[in-house]
Amino acid sequence: MVGPVNVVDPLALQPPDCVSDEGWCTTIYNWTGNEWLAASSHWLIAKPTAILLIVLGALVVRSLARRLIDRLTRASGGRVPTLLRPLRERAPQALGTLLSERRAQRAQTIGSVFKSIVSFIVFGLAFMMILGELGVNLGPILASAGIVGVAIGFGAQNLVKDFLSGVFMMLEDQYGVGDVVDTGEAIGTVEAVGLRITTLRDVNGTVWYVRNGEILRVGNSSQGFAVAVVDVPIGYGADVGQATEILARVTAAAAEEPPLSDDLLEPPEVLGVERVTASEGITMRATVKVRPGRQWSVQRSLRAKVMGAFEDAGIRGPIARGFPPAEP
Incomplete structure (x- = not known):
């Protein structure tokens, strides 16, 4: 007696439709013979592999860009960083070691801005490409992102204002x-x-x-040069001509003596009588062009020398109200 014969459906032995196309489906079906695994290879292997390649590519591009920025912002041997060469530099050479520190900080700050921009662009594009691989419609997402960006911009406008002002300040070297x-x-x-x-x-x-x-x-007060303004008051009874001669002689002599002479860029100029007031008497003024940031030190030194010379010549200062004149 012959037992029941199992009839195999010929459709069940047929490979999936995607096998006819060259790709992962054909490869997986040839390796495993599993119809479901071959039909699902697009989601199990192809898309994850593409996403992984996108992420790796974004990381490599970001790393190369950051290394390039570091190379452009690196200052070696006291030279100006490559990134700063096209930009105008207002810092005076007289700053010495502070100048190199200023260049380094300026280059690092601008470099950090460029790094942030590069990271935002690279990872943003990678994220959009990943969504495209997953079949997500990017149109509504872009529209929503634009609305959210506008809302955040209004809420953080002070932060954006500070950031943009800092960027322009760095670029212009204010x-x-x-x-x-x-x-x-x-x-x-x-x-x-x-x-x-x-x-x-x-x-x-x-x-x-x-x-x-x-x-x-x-x-x-520290760009290019500074001007030291030396104001010395004298009394109403003083000889203005004598005071002017002493002021010119003392400032000229002091300009030739180190360390004061190291800070001066030009010979002093005596302007003479600057103003006449009831409380301050007659104010004599002299000016001199000095290295940036050194005007206050030069003013104090010259004022002390001039006042000492006036005292030796018998030229007294103005009499303060309520105080009797000094005895000769």
């Missing part, structure tokens, strides 16, 4: 580390320059943190 600046609200020496905040220290030692977006105007 001031840097070691400069003495007047920002309106604070006056002092620049200790650090960032993309959002500039740090100043005033003569009293107070540290001021000034937002770059709030700086409407900057007075820099």
